[in-house]
Amino acid sequence: EVQIVESGGDLVQPGRSLRLSCGVSGFTFSDFALTWVRHVPGKGLEWLSTIGGTGDDTYYADAVKGRFTISRDNPKSTLYLQMNSLRAEDSGLYYCATMKRQQLVRGNYYYYMDVWGRGTTVTVSS
Amino acid sequence: DIVMTQSPLSLPVTPGEPAYISCRSSQSLLHSNGYIYLDWYLQKPGQSPQILIYLGSNRASGVPDRFSGSGSGTDFTLKISKVEAEDVGIYYCMQALKPPLTFGGGTKVEIK
Numbered sequence: 489e490v491q492i493v494e495s496g497g498d499l500v501q502p503g504r505s506l507r508l509s510c511g512v513s514g515f516t517f518s519d520f521a522l523t524w525v526r527h528v529p530g531k532g533l534e535w536l537s538t539i540g541g542t543g544d545d546t547y548y549a550d551a552v553k554g555r556f557t558i559s560r561d562n563p564k565s566t567l568y569l570q571m572n573s574l575r576a577e578d579s580g581l582y583y584c585a586t587m588k589r590q591q592l593v594r595g596n597y598y599y600y601m602d603v604w605g606r607g608t609t610v611t612v613s614s
Numbered sequence: 615d616i617v618m619t620q621s622p623l624s625l626p627v628t629p630g631e632p633a634y635i636s637c638r639s640s641q642s643l644l645h646s647n648g649y650i651y652l653d654w655y656l657q658k659p660g661q662s663p664q665i666l667i668y669l670g671s672n673r674a675s676g677v678p679d680r681f682s683g684s685g686s687g688t689d690f691t692l693k694i695s696k697v698e699a700e701d702v703g704i705y706y707c708m709q710a711l712k713p714p715l716t717f718g719g720g721t722k723v724e725i726k
Contacts, residue, residue, distance in 0.1 A: 525663075533655070533663065533706055535715040549714045550615070583662060590668065592647060598669055600653050600710065604662040 490514040490603045494584050497608030504574055508608060510567035510584030517565040518542070521587035523601055524558060524569050526580040526610075534580075537569065538587065552578075574612045581607040616640050616709045620718035626726045627701075633694040635721045637707035642687045643670070651711035654683055654692045657720075658703035666705075667692065699725055 496508040510522070524536040537558040538547045546558050557570040567584055588602035617640040627633045643651045650670030657663040665674040667683035670690060680695040694701055702725055707718040 527657075527663075532704070532720045533657075533708075533717045535708070535717065538713075538715075547713045585663075588665075590672075592649060594647065596647050598649065598651070598710070600665055600668040600674070601655070601663070602665055602674070604664065606662055 490586060492584050492586070492603055492605035494582060494605045494608040497582060497610045499611045499613065500574055501614050502575055502612055504612075505570070505572045506574060506610060508569040508571065508582055508584075508610070510569075510605060512565050512567065512584075512586065515586075517560075518562040521545075521589070521599060522560065522567045523585045523587055524567075525583045525585060525601070525604075526578075527583065527607070528577075528580040536582075539567070571610070574610075576612050579610055579612045581609050583607045615714055616643075616711065616716050618707055618709055618716050618718035620705075620707060620721050622721060623719070624722045624724070626724055627694075627697045628726050629699055630696050633697050633701075633723060635692040635705050635707075635723075637685075637690045637692070637718050639688045639690075639709055643690075643709050643711050644687060645711060650686065650690075651709060652683070652685070652690055653708045653710060654681075655706045655708060655717075656701075656703050657706070658700075661703075663706070694723075697723075697725075 523538040539558045585601040585604045587599040590598040652670045654667040655663045671683045704720045
């Protein structure tokens with residue numbers, strides 16, 4: 489059974505940094521792309537970033553591009569999100585999710601967010 | 615960016631009755647490979663989101679068959695054929711056609 493545990497959330501002042509971690513067990517970590525999504529009360533879900541299995545391919549939402557960095561340590565089965573220059577609007581519950589790969593015809597693949605952690609809370613406030 | 619718009623915002627439902635949630639995208643989600651790049655997720659109270667439907671109409675593993683997804687181009691529907699009490703929560707559609715992946719604002723389903 490795949491299990492995901494996020495950690496690192498905290499109360500921080502605007503402009504400071506924070507690093508989130510996501511430990512994953514129950515499958516071959518390097519085989520899967522991973523994603524960070526946050527939930528902001530009253531605003532819903534927001535996709536933040538996705539990283540491929542090798543770590544070579546990364547994608548970011550415009551709201552965090554240049555401030556957040558996604559990375560992974562495959563031997564440690566851990567995903568990270570380095571968050572710099574934090575703003576009040578970055579406050580929320582941060583989820584890590586595995587990306588399940590579905591094979592399509594002609595060798596294409598489709599990915600969707602399959603297993604989610606319980607999240608870790610980030611609060612940015614002075 | 616592709617904008618996803620859901621309606622209604624809130625949906626009171628009677629157990630045993632059907633429920634319909636609408637999702638509209640600002641551009642077509644039909645990929646050149648012929649598939650619809652749209653997912654549906656449910657976030658039950660106090661829980662993490664869970665996948666319901668992927669590629670517009672494919673139920674994820676373990677999802678009851680009372681859930682179905684349909685639609686094409688820019689208009690999509692999630693149908694719950696007979697609502698059960700455990701179906702309460704916030705439903706989100708999400709486009710996976712191109713980054714940034716974008717979610718709809720959510721539809722809160724509650725029991726009357």
